[in-house]
Amino acid sequence: MRNYTQEQLERYSRHILLKDVGVEGQDKLLDGKVLIIGAGGLGSPAALYLAAAGVGTIGIVDGDRVDLSNLQRQIAHYTKDVGEWKTESASEKMVAINPDIKVIQYNQYLDASNIRGIIREYDFIIDGTDNFATKFLINDACVFENILFSHGGILRFDGQTMTIDPNKTACYRCVFNAPPPADLVPTCSQAGVLGAVAGMLGTVQAAEALKFLTRAGTLLTNRLLIFDALTMDFRTVKIEKNDNCPVCGSHPTVTELIDSPAAVCDLKSS
Amino acid sequence: MSVESIDITMEHCPMTFVKAKLALARLNRGDILEVTLKGGEPLENVPRSAAEEGHKILSIEDLGEVHLIRIEKN
Numbered sequence: 001m002r003n004y005t006q007e008q009l010e011r012y013s014r015h016i017l018l019k020d021v022g023v024e025g026q027d028k029l030l031d032g033k034v035l036i037i038g039a040g041g042l043g044s045p046a047a048l049y050l051a052a053a054g055v056g057t058i059g060i061v062d063g064d065r066v067d068l069s070n071l072q073r074q075i076a077h078y079t080k081d082v083g084e085w086k087t088e089s090a091s092e093k094m095v096a097i098n099p100d101i102k103v104i105q106y107n108q109y110l111d112a113s114n115i116r117g118i119i120r121e122y123d124f125i126i127d128g129t130d131n132f133a134t135k136f137l138i139n140d141a142c143v144f145e146n147i148l149f150s151h152g153g154i155l156r157f158d159g160q161t162m163t164i165d166p167n168k169t170a171c172y173r174c175v176f177n178a179p180p181p182a183d184l185v186p187t188c189s190q191a192g193v194l195g196a197v198a199g200m201l202g203t204v205q206a207a208e209a210l211k212f213l214t215r216a217g218t219l220l221t222n223r224l225l226i227f228d229a230l231t232m233d234f235r236t237v238k239i240e241k242n243d244n245c246p247v248c249g250s251h252p253t254v255t256e257l258i259d260s261p262a263a264v265c266d267l268k269s270s
Numbered sequence: 271m272s273v274e275s276i277d278i279t280m281e282h283c284p285m286t287f288v289k290a291k292l293a294l295a296r297l298n299r300g301d302i303l304e305v306t307l308k309g310g311e312p313l314e315n316v317p318r319s320a321a322e323e324g325h326k327i328l329s330i331e332d333l334g335e336v337h338l339i340r341i342e343k344n
Contacts, residue, residue, distance in 0.1 A: 001295060013288045019323050023295040 002027055008100065012054055018216075025214035026054065030100070032213040035059040035122040037110060037138060039086040041198030042128030042152050042205060044076035049206040051094035055213065057102050058094065059122060062086040063109040073195035110134060112257035115141045124209045125149035128202065132179035133260045139164070139172035140257055143247050148212055150205040150220075155186065157194050157229040159201040162220055162239070163208045167248055169221035174242035174249075179260060197229050272297070275304040278312060279336055286312045287319045294325065294343050302328070303341045313337050 001023060004012075015021045015029070032055045036043045039062040050058050066077045066084050074086075081089040087105035094103050106118060119125055119141055127138045127149055135151065142149045143166040151172050152161040164171050204225065211217050222241070227234040247254040276293045278286050286307060293303050307316055317327045317339050324344040331338040 004292065009288055009292065010285065013284055016288050016291055017284055017319075023292050 002030065008054075011098070011100075015053065020216035021214050025216065028213050028215070029054050029210065030056045032124070032209075033057040033059070033122045034124045034126065034209050034213070035061065035119055036126045036128055037061045037134070038128035038130065039064075039074070039076060039090040040070065040128060040130060041073040041154065041193065041195075042202035043126070044074045044090065045199045045202035046126050046128060046206040046209070047076055047090050047094055048097060049203060050209060051098045051101050051103070053206075053210055054098060054100055055209070056100070057104065057122075059104040059106060059118070060087050060090055060094075061106040061108065061110060061118070062090075063107060073193060073198040075199065110137065112137065112259045115257065116145055119147055120145055122147065124212050126205045126209060127151050128205070132185065135172060136179055136260065137257060140247050140254055142166050143171055143173075144257070148219075150208045152201050152205045154193055154197050154201050156192055157197060158227070159197055159204075159229070160224060160226045161201055161204050161208075162224045163212075165219065165221050168241075170239045170241045171245060171248045173247045173254070174245040175224065175239050177246060194229060200227070200229065271300050271302065273302040273304060275306070277306040278316070279306055279308050281312070283311050283315065287316050290316050290320060290341075291323075294320070294341065297343045299343055301343050303343065305339045305341065306333075306336050307339065308336055313339075317341075 012026045015026050016023055034050055034055050036047050039060050047060055064086050066081045066086055066089050068082050070077055076090040076093045085107050087107045091103040091105050115137060125142055125147055127135060129135055146166050148165050150161060150163050208220055211219060222239055223236040224239055225236050243249050246252060274293060274297060276289060278289045281289055290305055297303060307313060317330060320341050321327055326342040328340040328342055
């Protein structure tokens with residue numbers, strides 16, 4: 001067990017008081033390593049809560065700069081940060097909240113050639129990306145490396161998330177076989193999102209990471225959590241590991257990582 | 271079995287129980303923690319919270335200004 005300073009005991013007192021976390025759980029958080037992919041709508045709240053929680057090493061991946069249109073939901077970035085690298089902007093806020101932690105910035109996009117080497121350094125991955133190509137890439141890489149991750153997606157007023165314990169519980173491809181055709185992915189003019197929905201989902205993902213590290217409770221595995229903020233209906237749909245899954249089934253067809261074209265919504269270039 | 275002692279008379283809620291939990295975490299099952307605390311909130315909450323977490327309250331002694339509780343770690 002660590003030697004806690006008075007300041008750390010006060011900072012983490014609300015964790016230590018929890019029967020399911022305690023001093024032992026806080027030790028695990030401080031020893032924990034979580035990678036957040038995407039420093040946007042989902043990654044921002046996840047990064048701030050994990051930093052506040054004292055997760056000792058937090059990696060954050062993003063190859064983009066802060067845009068004014070991000071600020072409506074990407075709460076790690078402030079008006080002064082417009083034009084700044086997202087990883088730098090998020091890292092600054094995380095360390096300001098909690099100087100105990102170490103933030104590792106990956107100012108780049110992930111692809112088939114670099115993802116495995118990066119995720120391998122971490123205990124848990126949070127998918128906070130905004131495109132299907134990267135979501136499938138993360139899923140496949142986590143299956144190959146056997147690393148737990150939280151999938152998350154939001155659109156308009158809707159959110160969905162599930163936690164994957166690869167090769168043990170249903171993976172993203174068990175449920176969604178392959179990326180949807182590009183013409184089914186909403187175009188920029190259709191793809192609004194209520195800012196707070198990003199916070200609702202990103203904090204669920206952060207809670208899953210904290211639960212995994214502390215071993216508290218039961219993870220959101222073999223269940224897809226879906227909510228509609230318009231009606232504020234939440235439901236979980238039971239899902240199962242699929243023996244015919246192209247990546248984690250018994251006869252996989254996806255046996256190596258490939259880069260598929262990203263159907264990403266890029267307002268600036270359209 | 272070992273016996274450890276802490277004084278949390280200078281602490282306020284919730285650091286009273288945080289300090290007790292920290293001390294308990296350092297002990298092994300069956301060890302005894304003696305906690306010196308003030309009446310009022312600490313006396314009401316520390317033994318109750320320790321019991322809720324499965325530890326055994328062996329005794330609560332009124333020493334006048336302060337109280338001494340003895341907790342057996344679960």
